[in-house]
Amino acid sequence: MKSDVSAKLWREANQVLVGGVNSPVRAFKAVGGNPFFAVSGKGAVVTDADGNEYIDYVLSWGPLVLGHAHPVVVEAVRKALEKGSSFGIPTEAEIRLAERIRQIMPSIEKVRLVNSGTEATMSAIRLARGFTGRDLIVKLEGCYHGHADGLLVKAGSGLATLGIPASPGIPAAYAQCTLTAPYNDLDAMRAVFDTHGANIACIILEPVVGNAGVILPEPGYLQGLRDLTKRHGALLIFDEVMSGFRAALGGAQARYGITPDLTTLGKVIGGGLPVGAYGGPAAIMDHLAPVGPVYQAGTLAGNPLATAAGLATLEVLAEPGAYESTENALTRLGKGLAEIAHETSVPIFQTQAGSMGCLFFHEGPIRNYADAAQSDTARYARFFRGMLERGVYLAPSQFEACFTSTAHTSDTLDRTLSAARDVFRTL
């Protein structure tokens, strides 16, 4: 595999970009080595600056559920671009995208479009606070909701549930408005509500965790959170920025049959362009300006290129069999990897919800962040590098998800498994 051009670009990138990247995980710190530079993608394959091709299981961290440069998406964006790239004036595509989201996720009656997942979650939390008149929020350990101050918070030591900043630059006072609890632990959540219930605006969680590897909710857990929030007059926010259109077409809320108050979306709904959204019943959403007093705005919100890409993506994905093909591809990959791990006696624990999943180097079970953190990350790094050398690009961290798309055909999967068979023998 050649790497001269990527190596040169990497040196140049480090002169002008912090750490050579615009988002930290892209720097490959968790797996070693330098990142490659992408120049193009088509279907399941991404091509780098040296001409190497990789089967892509990262898919821009989830959005590309139809694979790279799907012709319907490309055409939709081209058509939109020719008519003008931004107006800051209402456009019809915003209505159609919102309608499509509502059709796929019936818990959503009204939608607000924003530009990223981070924006969606921070805005949904402001709305929850404005709606309930309460300040505290509850976040689950290991869930990621973007980089807003009140959400970059980790658990304090011992039994304390008041959060502490997970990054310098976040005032302790902000972090103290975020309570934390371990995932899949209803008793811990009940204890949080016993103490603070009257002041809690919302619980926000990834109903399927996708940012600590992939961790599934245990039976009854999501329903327990639903009951608890209802009893205490708090809102339940499902952050489905990743799990939307992946855990099932209708997201984790469809897969597990739980109706949240608010849902945040991103990734897939932008079809590879920057989009986020949040939505819920009109009775809550109408607290937003211009109808209600809770302020939130965006110069490029509802951007015509982004809405065109998102709408085209959701339309293709909602065609009969399309979503199922993404899920089936990951199921087949998972089965193949399980066989290989068994043959080579490498302990693994696999999780999957639809077209998102994870292979942990740990015998499991993995129920929460603390369990995931026990994984053999050095072994994951060897696995990652071995696969990359054989033309398969996996997430450059044990604690990220693996994604499939409609473009991951059986030939793609066979080639991936044959590479994995070689690599597992060296682990």
Ligand SMILES: *Cc1c(COP(=O)(O)O)cnc(C)c1O
């Ligand atoms: C990616 C992600 C976000 C943040 O979205 P950005 O578009 O990166 O700001 C928020 N929540 C979840 C669950 C995510 O996976």
